Amino acid sequence: MFRETVTHAGGDSKGTASESHALMLLRRALNRGYGMEATRDGGASIRWTRVDITTHSIVLRSIALDPELPADALDDTTRATLALIGLGDAKYVVRADRRVITAGGTEIEPFDTARLRARRLVAIDGANRVRLTLAARLSLLALDHVQSGGGTDGFAVCSCGYIANGPTGETVDEVLRNHRQTVTARFVEDIDATYAAAVSDSR
Numbered sequence: 001m002f003r004e005t006v007t008h009a010g011g012d013s014k015g016t017a018s019e020s021h022a023l024m025l026l027r028r029a030l031n032r033g034y035g036m037e038a039t040r041d042g043g044a045s046i047r048w049t050r051v052d053i054t055t056h057s058i059v060l061r062s063i064a065l066d067p068e069l070p071a072d073a074l075d076d077t078t079r080a081t082l083a084l085i086g087l088g089d090a091k092y093v094v095r096a097d098r099r100v101i102t103a104g105g106t107e108i109e110p111f112d113t114a115r116l117r118a119r120r121l122v123a124i125d126g127a128n129r130v131r132l133t134l135a136a137r138l139s140l141l142a143l144d145h146v147q148s149g150g151g152t153d154g155f156a157v158c159s160c161g162y163i164a165n166g167p168t169g170e171t172v173d174e175v176l177r178n179h180r181q182t183v184t185a186r187f188v189e190d191i192d193a194t195y196a197a198a199v200s201d202s203r
Contacts, residue, residue, distance in 0.1 A: 042135030
């Protein structure tokens with residue numbers, strides 16, 4: 001579940017969004033060409049502009065999706081485990097009275113399996129197939145694109161290796177922001193029908 005905050009002409013409206021609804025919002029944003037950016041806590045921000053019918057001025061609108069259980073502070077071990085599960089064919093099985101996740105020929109220890117489930121980083125469908133939750137995938141994406149530099153400097157680097165130069169810090173901040181929005185849009189575009197269907201068949 002996500003906390004959903006919609007900013008509109010009347011202020012902010014707050015509510016909750018299921019994983020499938022959050023995915024629908026991201027796909028709709030992609031289709032409409034809205035800017036969107038994954039966040040390290042496993043959420044996403046969606047921003048767009050429109051013309052106010054009263055003032056005829058351009059106004060900013062946004063939707064913020066924040067997971068009810070943030071996925072931030074993922075250490076390297078957890079990230080590696082999630083990457084392994086993300087390759088596919090992960091299963092939730094019982095072995096010698098131990099409930100574990102198996103992925104890529106590796107058995108994830110019961111404690112780590114329980115921790116991943118408790119943090120809502122993985123979901124299990126009716127056939128005991130394991131997938132990464134949308135929050136986990138968004139968090140991993142954001143962690144792959146952390147900015148260094150910018151601010152008052154005309155130089156900044158993304159952790160993926162992308163480099164931005166410009167006359168001001170504000171310029172390179174905007175370049176890196178556009179880069180993060182591009183990779184987020186590409187991420188949403190690459191979500192296949194199998195994953196989307198699995199979102200609606202989890203427990």
